[in-house]
Amino acid sequence: MEPWLIVGAGRVGTQLARALFLRGLPLAGLVYRSAESQRRAASAVPEQLLLPLGALPQHERLLLAVRDGEVFSIASALAAQVGQGGLALHTSGALGPEALTPLGEKGWEVGVFHPLVPIPHPTHPPVDFSGAVVTLAGTAEALNAGEKLALALDMLPVPCSQLHWPLYHAAATLAGPMLYALIHAAKQELQRANFPAPMVPQALGALAQRALAYALQAQGWEHLTGPLVRGDRTTMAQHTASLTPPVAAAYEALASYVSSSFTGDVPCQGQMPKQAS
Ligand SMILES: NC(=O)c1ccc[n+]([C@@H]2O[C@H](COP(=O)([O-])OP(=O)(O)OC[C@H]3O[C@@H](n4cnc5c(N)ncnc54)[C@H](OP(=O)(O)O)[C@@H]3O)[C@@H](O)[C@H]2O)c1
Structure with missing residues (x-):
C-alpha cells in the first residue's frame, strides 16, 4: 500500500493516522491547520508525522478528513496547486465523490472512504476500526485504493455505486x-x-x-x-x-x-x- 497523507487533524484524521501508525502501515503524515489541532494530535501520532498545510502539494495519495462543508473548497484549493495523476478520497458520508470534482478535473482518481463507526474524540479513547464497514465510492482506482486501506485496518469495505448520499447518511445518523x-x-x-x-x-x-x-x-x-x-x-x-x-x-x-x-x-x-x- 502506498503511503497516505491524511488532511485534517480532527477526530477522524487523527484516529485513522494513529491506527495506521500503530499497525506499522505506510503513513506519509497528518496535516494540521491550527496549533491547537497540532498540539492535540501530538499525543496520538509521532511529531515528525505532523505536517503543516504547506506539505500538501508534494503528495499524491490524499485522505481528506475535514468537515463536509470544507471538502469541496479544500479540493478546489488543492487543484490549483497539484500536478496530474494523484488519488484523493474524502471521509464524509454526506457527500459523494463529486465533492472532489476539482481534483477529478485535474485527472486525479477521486472517491469516498466513509468509516461507519463513531469517532467521538481525536485522541481518547483510541478507536478500534476493526470489523467496521467502510462505504466506498468513486473511480475504479479510488475504489481499489480505498479497499486496500480498509483491509489494512481490518475493516469491511463495501463499494457502492449510485448511492443516495443524503439518505444513506441520514440512515447512518439514525443508527x-x-x-x-x-x-x-x-x-x-x-x-x-x-x-x-x-x-x-x-x-x-x-x-x-x-x-x-x-x-x-x-x-x-x-x-x-x-x-x-x-x-x-x-x-x-x-x-x-x-x-x-x-x-x-x-x-x-x-x-x-x-x-x-x-x-x-x-x-x-x-x-x-x-x-x-
Ligand atoms: N466523527 C465521526 O464519528 C465521523 C465518522 C465518520 C465520518 N466522519 C466524517 O469525517 C469528516 C471529518 O469529521 P471529524 O469528526 O473528524 O471533524 P473534526 O473533528 O471537526 O475535524 C475536522 C478537521 O479538519 C481540519 N481542517 C479543516 N480545514 C482544513 C484544511 N484546510 N487543512 C487541514 N485541516 C483542515 C480542522 O482543523 P482545526 O482543528 O485546526 O480546525 C479539524 O481538525 C466529516 O466529513 C465527517 O462527516 C466523521
Whole structure:
C-alpha cells in the first residue's frame, strides 16, 4: 500500500493516522491547520508525522478528513496547486465523490472512504476500526485504493455505486448518533423515575443490546415488544404525560412511525425469535 497523507487533524484524521501508525502501515503524515489541532494530535501520532498545510502539494495519495462543508473548497484549493495523476478520497458520508470534482478535473482518481463507526474524540479513547464497514465510492482506482486501506485496518469495505448520499447518511445518523440520543434520554428519565443510579447502565445495557439484536435479525416488526405491540394506548398516554416534553415529542414521533407500518401481528410464544449470537 502506498503511503497516505491524511488532511485534517480532527477526530477522524487523527484516529485513522494513529491506527495506521500503530499497525506499522505506510503513513506519509497528518496535516494540521491550527496549533491547537497540532498540539492535540501530538499525543496520538509521532511529531515528525505532523505536517503543516504547506506539505500538501508534494503528495499524491490524499485522505481528506475535514468537515463536509470544507471538502469541496479544500479540493478546489488543492487543484490549483497539484500536478496530474494523484488519488484523493474524502471521509464524509454526506457527500459523494463529486465533492472532489476539482481534483477529478485535474485527472486525479477521486472517491469516498466513509468509516461507519463513531469517532467521538481525536485522541481518547483510541478507536478500534476493526470489523467496521467502510462505504466506498468513486473511480475504479479510488475504489481499489480505498479497499486496500480498509483491509489494512481490518475493516469491511463495501463499494457502492449510485448511492443516495443524503439518505444513506441520514440512515447512518439514525443508527449511530440518534441511537446515542435515545439511550441518553432513557438514562435521564430512568434516574428521574428514582431507579438506582449505579444500576442504570447495566439495566439499559441488557435491555438495549437485546432489542438491538432482535431489531437487526427481524424482517419487520415481528420481534417488537412493548405497549405499541399490545395496542395499549392508556399506558402510552401515561408515558408521554410523565416524560420531559422534548423526550415525549421524540417518543410520539417514533410511535407514529411504528404505527404507520405496524400490522398488529403479535408473535405467539411458539414463534419467539431465537437469541442472537
Ligand atoms: N466523527 C465521526 O464519528 C465521523 C465518522 C465518520 C465520518 N466522519 C466524517 O469525517 C469528516 C471529518 O469529521 P471529524 O469528526 O473528524 O471533524 P473534526 O473533528 O471537526 O475535524 C475536522 C478537521 O479538519 C481540519 N481542517 C479543516 N480545514 C482544513 C484544511 N484546510 N487543512 C487541514 N485541516 C483542515 C480542522 O482543523 P482545526 O482543528 O485546526 O480546525 C479539524 O481538525 C466529516 O466529513 C465527517 O462527516 C466523521
